[in-house]
Amino acid sequence: MINVKDLHVYYGLIEAVKGISFEVEEGQIVSLIGSNGAGKTSTLEALLNNVKKTGEINFSGFDTVNHKTHSLVQRGLSLVPEGRRVFINLSVEDNLRMGAFNNDENYERLKDVMYGLFPRIKEKRLQMAGTLSGGEQQMLAISRALMSEPKLLMLDEPSLGLAPKIVGEVFEIITRLKEEGITILLVEQNAFAALRISDYAYVLENGKIAMQGIAKDMIGDDEIRKKYLGG
Ligand SMILES: Nc1ncnc2c1ncn2[C@@H]1O[C@H](COP(=O)(O)OP(=O)(O)OP(=O)(O)O)[C@@H](O)[C@H]1O
Numbered sequence: 001m002i003n004v005k006d007l008h009v010y011y012g013l014i015e016a017v018k019g020i021s022f023e024v025e026e027g028q029i030v031s032l033i034g035s036n037g038a039g040k041t042s043t044l045e046a047l048l049n050n051v052k053k054t055g056e057i058n059f060s061g062f063d064t065v066n067h068k069t070h071s072l073v074q075r076g077l078s079l080v081p082e083g084r085r086v087f088i089n090l091s092v093e094d095n096l097r098m099g100a101f102n103n104d105e106n107y108e109r110l111k112d113v114m115y116g117l118f119p120r121i122k123e124k125r126l127q128m129a130g131t132l133s134g135g136e137q138q139m140l141a142i143s144r145a146l147m148s149e150p151k152l153l154m155l156d157e158p159s160l161g162l163a164p165k166i167v168g169e170v171f172e173i174i175t176r177l178k179e180e181g182i183t184i185l186l187v188e189q190n191a192f193a194a195l196r197i198s199d200y201a202y203v204l205e206n207g208k209i210a211m212q213g214i215a216k217d218m219i220g221d222d223e224i225r226k227k228y229l230g231g
């Protein structure tokens with residue numbers, strides 16, 4: 001689905017991502033885990049061509065270098081950004097409409113799919129997005145990203161700032177999306193929660209991949225438990 005080779009991301013003189021390579025196979029959930037400043041968000045922004053970078057990114061058989069962000073969205077790449085970033089002064093429904101900016105003809109149908117998937121979002125469809133709870137905003141951000149019917153959905157720290165029970169709900173939804181055939185690239189600091197639902201994972205440290213492996217094996221590995229999962 002996506003294949004990344006020797007990716008570097010730069011902010012002026014700062015090199016935030018220092019030559020990482022990874023891939024996400026179709027139908028899988030792959031996690032990028034790592035602490036603050038490891039380069040997780042920068043990596044996702046690089047896949048959308050939003051930052052200065054070098055390296056090769058092949059998505060569904062084409063080189064993303066030649067495409068602008070909106071064209072990549074058109075071709076099936078969608079991001080749920082860190083901190084959700086819903087349009088707080090628009091209604092829930094208008095947020096969904098924005099998510100379908102390139103997919104207008106399917107808006108009505110997809111809106112109903114989202115309301116089926118997220119009944120709480122349906123209940124609040126006429127409310128301003130800024131008045132939703134954190135968990136509801138996260139669900140709205142996910143459904144907004146799904147309105148473009150992505151092949152690869154990227155989620156940047158969907159669990160951030162949510163109560164444990166809501167985190168569980170959000171991760172259940174991510175698993176369900178995988179079952180619906182959407183490939184997922186999940187960025188998380190909550191390593192344990194991410195590994196539990198992932199097929200494969202990469203640990204980012206200081207802009208480099210420090211470790212990678214099958215998610216189940218990583219949960220079972222004593223050293224990884226000690227270092228990344230709090231023992
Ligand atoms: N716009 C920017 N200008 C300068 N430096 C930046 C910019 N964005 C990110 N950085 C730096 O790049 C590095 C990686 O940041 P990034 O946001 O990718 O990390 P992250 O793994 O997503 O962290 P977090 O878990 O806190 O979200 C950090 O050192 C950060 O300070």
Ligand SMILES: [Mg+2]
Binds near residue numbers: 040041042082156
């Ligand atoms: Mg980040």
